[in-house]
Amino acid sequence: MSGLFLYMTKINDVYLHPRFEFGTTDKASVTDMPFMTDDEKLRLALWMNGILDGEEHEGLNKPSWTNGGQVIPKTQAYQDNNVWHYHCGPYTSAYANHRMTDSLLSENNQGKSSPEIYHYAKQQDVIIVLGFSRSHLPFPDATSKTNPIRNRSYSWRSAIPPTVHG
Amino acid sequence: MANFNLAIAANPARKSATRRTETVAAAPTSAQARADKEMHKEIGDRARTTYDLSSMTRFNRSMTRDEIIAKVMGKKVEEIFSL
Numbered sequence: 656m657s658g659l660f661l662y663m664t665k666i667n668d669v670y671l672h673p674r675f676e677f678g679t680t681d682k683a684s685v686t687d688m689p690f691m692t693d694d695e696k697l698r699l700a701l702w703m704n705g706i707l708d709g710e711e712h713e714g715l716n717k718p719s720w721t722n723g724g725q726v727i728p729k730t731q732a733y734q735d736n737n738v739w740h741y742h743c744g745p746y747t748s749a750y751a752n753h754r755m756t757d758s759l760l761s762e763n764n765q766g767k768s769s770p771e772i773y774h775y776a777k778q779q780d781v782i783i784v785l786g787f788s789r790s791h792l793p794f795p796d797a798t799s800k801t802n803p804i805r806n807r808s809y810s811w812r813s814a815i816p817p818t819v820h821g
Numbered sequence: 822m823a824n825f826n827l828a829i830a831a832n833p834a835r836k837s838a839t840r841r842t843e844t845v846a847a848a849p850t851s852a853q854a855r856a857d858k859e860m861h862k863e864i865g866d867r868a869r870t871t872y873d874l875s876s877m878t879r880f881n882r883s884m885t886r887d888e889i890i891a892k893v894m895g896k897k898v899e900e901i902f903s904l
Contacts, residue, residue: 670877693894697901700893704886783877 665709665758670783672807683790685803691787699773699787702743706782711755714742715766719774723764732797736808738785740772774804
């Protein structure tokens with residue numbers, strides 16, 4: 656079984672979803688890259704670089720369909736598309752005993768939290784950054800057809816033939 | 822198959838030793854079993870989702886930190902830090 660996991664020692668590629676990279680949404684709940692400040696973009700770049708370098712990260716990291724191990728109602732879209740989020744900072748509270756998120760971006764509920772988060776989808780040893788929230792509460796509704804994160808997570812699945820993704 | 826049966830019949834001690842070995846197979850600890858189960862679920866979750874990545878901007882491990890910063894910010898690193 657250990658051989659099965661050898662390829663998962665690092666995330667090999669990080670992609671930017673085009674509707675995030677070139678998008679037109681400029682709200683606190685979803686801010687696309689053209690509307691991010693230089694500081695926010697630099698923070699994103701350093702996070703991506705750290706992931707590709709196999710580094711640990713200090714922020715909280717979790718699936719977007721669970722809370723404390725319990726499935727959050729009406730979050731099927733996030734679960735179907737394996738959408739997670741990472742608390743990217745800046746971190747304003749004092750943290751004495753936070754835990755680091757590992758280089759595979761495994762679940763870590765003891766990381767530092769911040770209003771700012773990155774939404775991303777995991778696929779094998781690849782992640783796709785779907786969006787950025789300056790303030791993630793209330794959390795983007797997984798059942799809302801006007802939620803860009805939900806729609807982005809589905810859009811690339813529907814664009815390819817069913818036989819490819821089963 | 823016939824030879825195998827004959828061997829066991831001729832040597833009952835060998836037969837019992839073989840059985841004992843089979844029953845002694847180590848069971849995983851509950852913590853290990855839980856970790857394995859979580860890892861399986863993690864792989865399953867990742868494998869279930871497939872995206873068309875061809876039109877997305879890609880960053881990989883061969884890129885330097887400065888290259889990644891420049892690509893995300895649309896500026897050369899020298900420009901960013903001279904501001």
